[in-house]
Amino acid sequence: MAAHSRSLKVLSGRRVGVVPAVAAAVLISAVAAFAQTPAPVRVGVAPAVTKEISKGADFVGRVDAVEKVEVRARVKGYLQSVAFQEGQAVKIGEPLYEIEPDLFKADVEQAQGALERAEASKTLSEIQLKRAEELLTKQAGTAVQRDQAAAQDQQSAGAVLSAKANLSTAQINLGYASITSPIKGRIGLTNVTAGNVVGPDSGVLATIVSQDPMYVTFPVSQREFLRVTGDAKTSLDNTGAKLTFADGTTYGQAGKIDFVDVKVDRSTDTITLRAVFPNPDERLRDGQLVRLQLASDAPQSRVVVPQAALLADKDGVYVFVVEDGKAAVRRLKVGGESGSDMVVESGLSPGDVVIVEGLQNVRPGAPVTASPVTQNRS
Template identity: 30%
Template sequence: MLKYHKNIFSLLLITLIFTSCEQKEQTTNTQASIEVGYINVKKEPISVELELLGKVKAKEEALIRPQIGGIIEKQLFKEGSFVKQGDILYKIDNSSYKASVNQAQALLNSARANLKSLESKQRRADELLKFDGISQQEVDDIKASFLQAKALVEQRIAELENTKIDLARCDIKAPISGYIGISNVTVGALVNANQSEELATIKDTKTVFVDLTQSYNEILALRNIINFEDGISVNLKFDDNTPYNLEGKLEAKELSVDENSQTVTLRAIFSNPNNLLLPGMMTKATLKSQKEVNGFLLPQQAVLRDQKANPIITLITPENKTTTRIIQIQRSFENSWIILDGIEESDKIIIEGLNKINNRTTVIAKDLTNKYKD
């Protein structure tokens, strides 16, 4: 009887073991078949955009400095206002310069009178020489004195012109039209010729430059997509992402690379009729390529990194298994990566469920192409 019970117990134990193994195998098989979402991407023309930070600069900028020394007598402009070329900005006390002009004029008059006297003397000497009434040596001496007097007159004319120029410089005028900033001097201040500190600054902002910096390596990487010599369209945004409503053009590229930052400066030009772009402000600039490139736009979430940081995509094989492939990313575009090659339009690229699978997983594929289109 005891032997019978032992046999029954052994049979039940074996049955339980087989049942447990069968359930475990079924569970394993069920876990191995995981539903994932995939997409097919099509090669299409892509108009590439490049976003950079830019700094606004005035197209023309004049630092106002005196060309003579003296006391500031008047300031004739309102700080922050628009001034026209030729407007008088400051007046320097001109009394000493007027005196210099008068003195130079008097010296010129004296030199002219002396020249006139010597001219008459030379004519008489020439007549007397015909009748041997004067020696040749005396005639030569009179002629030399006349030429010296003539040279002195020319010297006095130049001196008078210089004093008049200095007198005119007592009126410090705007060399360009534009907006003038805050004055660095006040009435009564002593200024000197060509001093290092400017009196004020005028900036012509009707047209402005926006200087952009870009890594030279990035420019090399983009040379097949964007031609930086073609006058690319440039659009600006302010710090609050408000767009500037006038489009600019890329005008120039620095011909050398900055040794410290390894960057190249790109310069765009913008019309600025409402003076919204102020020198020194930072903006966001978007460069739009004039030509389209054929490539794939792959959603960024479909790309992972391997242990060596290589970008990889995970594909579904015809056997519903998974495999990975290293790709070359050209650059980002909105929420996608631009891929020029390394992908086939028939590839089933997993985009959902990547965190659930490994290289032994059998997948149940679900087409999500329409969901991620556009």
């Protein structure tokens, strides 16, 4: 009886020991299964869409006046008056500055007197030459006398030419005393005021810039130039262009490319292009920075994705797409920018769902919970 009782205790002890071991094994299996299935990552997604993309591109340019004149004094004298208001529009020939003309008038009169004396001497030398020739014909004079008279006549002719040149110089200098506008445009600040002595060494008195039309010059890298032109045979001459100001507003007048430089700047590896724009309202000002967009005659439908979706590594550019509830890598070949989007040359199709938010927690093959992200795709 005692032996039987001990057997039951031993058996009972073995059964009691089996239950915790089995429970532990089941728990370990459940934990392992849970660890092998990570929780889905919450991500924001947006579809790849098609968009009409022009072949052109955006560039930063600077407005340049077609004509620009630095007004300078060409003779030295006392500045008698300033005949314009700073910032006003001026016409060709409109008076700007007046240098005291009295000294220059005196120079003209003096040169005029010298010319009259030279002409009188020329008249006398002609008479003397004619008389010497007559005497030589009648054998009453000598060849030496005739030659001396001829030489005197030639000297008198030279003196007349010199006197005429001196008179022209004096008259020109008198004209320089009145400084007028050589172009039509708008004049800036004056650097001198009446009462000062001005001359060729006084520097720029004021600057005049033309207003309509205006140029916009901008540098283009060789890569962008080839992308825009497509091939070496394509010409950008007369290609349409639009302008955007610094505040984002669009300039209402359309322009066109009128010049492509014949050489590449070696220091920057860029080509200088120039567009011409009408400026009837004078909204464009010389030196102003603007953004220029080249127009395209034939926009093309291209696949675009938000730039926020793009990632890069040593192998290039890629995005994460959602496939069957999991994240998958797609390698891309991209083109240029289009607003907040990037043009995709290959690697995506319209409708593919790309991840744009929560990328820091995404791994290839990881399950994701996707939510649409609202973005402005203009």
